Amino acid sequence: MSPVTSRLVRLSDVTPAEAGRWADLVDRALEPNPFLSPAYLLSASRWLTRTSGILLLVVERDDRMIALLPLSREDRFHGTPLRYATTAGAFLKDDAPLCAPLVDTEQATVALDGLLGFLADRRNGVPPLVEITLLPGNGALHEALHDACRRAGVPMLERSRFERAFLDRASDAPAPRDALSRSKRKQVERLTRRLEEATGSSLVMEDRGDDPRAFETFVALEAAGWKGDVDQDGGALEVTPGAVEWFTDVTDGLRERKNLRLLTLTAGEDVVYMSLLLGAGGSLYSLMDTYDERFAKFSPGVIGRVMEQEFVLGRTTADRFDPCLHPKNVGPSGLYRDRRTLVGVVLATRGLLPRLLVRSVPTLRRLRARVVGTPRETPENAS
Incomplete structure (x- = not known):
């Protein structure tokens, strides 16, 4: 069995070859997500400075990308002194109505195990708390992530939940x-x-x-x-x-595929x-x-x-x-x-204090009280 490798890549440093493997993953994903496609996200890095802090956690096997999770580092986790990484960075929190990570359907178990294993290693520089926003609250990806966290002993806290229109x-x-x-x-x-x-x-x-x-x-x-x-x-x-320049790139890239x-x-x-x-x-x-x-x-x-x-x-x-x-x-x-349910979750990937924070019911209640409404809609789709 070929080894699984994981690494962090700056969005601005993605090579054409990596972009090709990334694009192939989008349509194979357990939860297809065009907002994490290179046509959408990588093209944004060419025109919008708000993407500058995004890091891509990439999991690969046999020269094939099998998972991708975009993260931005933040200093304080909702009123606590703990640093955290989130999908809701300066760009994605406003411009991506879905932040579900890309996970290869046929290799979901090994892909998520590799992803969590990387996050658990402090040498990789990712904070011990990882927030994933706008994740479908039911379905194959949510179940696979839940199972992977259980295997890895990683506590997962659901911080928000809401429903939106769907067909x-x-x-x-x-x-x-x-x-x-x-x-x-x-x-x-x-x-x-x-x-x-x-x-x-x-x-x-x-x-x-x-x-x-x-x-x-x-x-x-x-x-x-x-x-x-x-x-x-x-x-x-x-x-x-x-x-306009960004979305010209977006439409050109998606039209091609x-x-x-x-x-x-x-x-x-x-x-x-x-x-x-x-x-x-x-x-x-x-x-x-x-x-x-x-x-x-x-x-x-x-x-x-x-x-x-x-x-x-x-x-x-x-x-x-x-x-x-x-x-x-x-x-x-x-x-x-x-209707479709979307949730926001937090993973405590390592460390005693982060795990106690996520597992603490009183803390959970306080954190939930800090959540104001639901994630903001992109201005373009307001009507």
């Missing part, structure tokens, strides 16, 4: 439109008719992800609306330094609504969307989100679709029939 092909719930309340369904149908009457054309949803010019249309449409208003803190790509969809709702020649979907494995994630504000009175975002779900189920092979909506967005979240 699961395996759900036995009705079709997306049928799953809406009767009043909401009638509202969507009425708004659709009024929009079609106003434009004189039927609404058509199509995927323009293969066309690089479609992303330029998205950027311009977003900038023309409230998200492009700096005074409203809209956060459009065009008004965020480096964002057939992992990009740009769903576009049109009425004749008019683009009404657009949604940027990032893919990995059998999952799709809608990181940001926008609409033409000339049609605002017809609620194109509502119509678009419903038709987007129908497109995903009817015209893609994706098993899961996550619109990446913060639960506080009650209205948009109500358009989705399913």
Whole structure:
């Protein structure tokens, strides 16, 4: 059996060969995660200074990457004097709605054992407390991590838990439109008719992800609306330094690997609504969307989100679709029939004090009291 090796790599030091092995891991991962793909994360390091502190814990075997966990070092763990490492560093805490580490499905046990073994060795310079945020709270990865911690004797504390909107092909719930309340369904149908009457054309949803010019249309449409208003803190790509350049790289990289969809709702020649979907494995994630504000009175975002779900189920092979909506967005979240649980966990990988901290019930209660709400939504997907 070939040996497993683990090491830390600065994000800025990743070589082209390493990036290739990393990209291959994304689609093999137990929990596919496009936000930890090189197309997304590595390209960000070229344009955004907020990525400068990210280290990649890489586990390899037979010249193949089998696990990857991004970490940023922090000085004080939520009011304690203990240093810690977290996935929620300056960049990922705001720009990654999923922080599940990449773990090879076929080698999950050995990959996680190698990862925890590396973290347990103080010579590697990683703090003894490791926080993993925005991790699916059920499913194969969560179970595999739990089992690996048990094997290694590593206490794991769940610090936060919440649910967000989701679409699961395996759900036995009705079709997306049928799953809406009767009043909401009638509202969507009425708004659709009024929009079609106003434009004189039927609404058509199509995927323009293969066309690089479609992303330029998205950027311009977003900038023309409230998200492009700096005074409203809209956060459009065009008004965020480096964002257009970064996302041009993102879309180019994902398009090359057939992992990009740009769903576009049109009425004749008019683009009404657009949604940027990032893919990995059998999952799709809608990181940001926008609409033409000339049609605002017809609620194109509502119509678009419903038709987007129908497109995903009817015209893609994706098993899961996550619109990446913060639960506080009650209205948009109500358009989705399913829910997914996300948790934040802390691992005490070594040392008496960190392990006592994680195992202490009174301390656990105090730490939970410090958690304010749930992780912040990316500005681009607020609606």
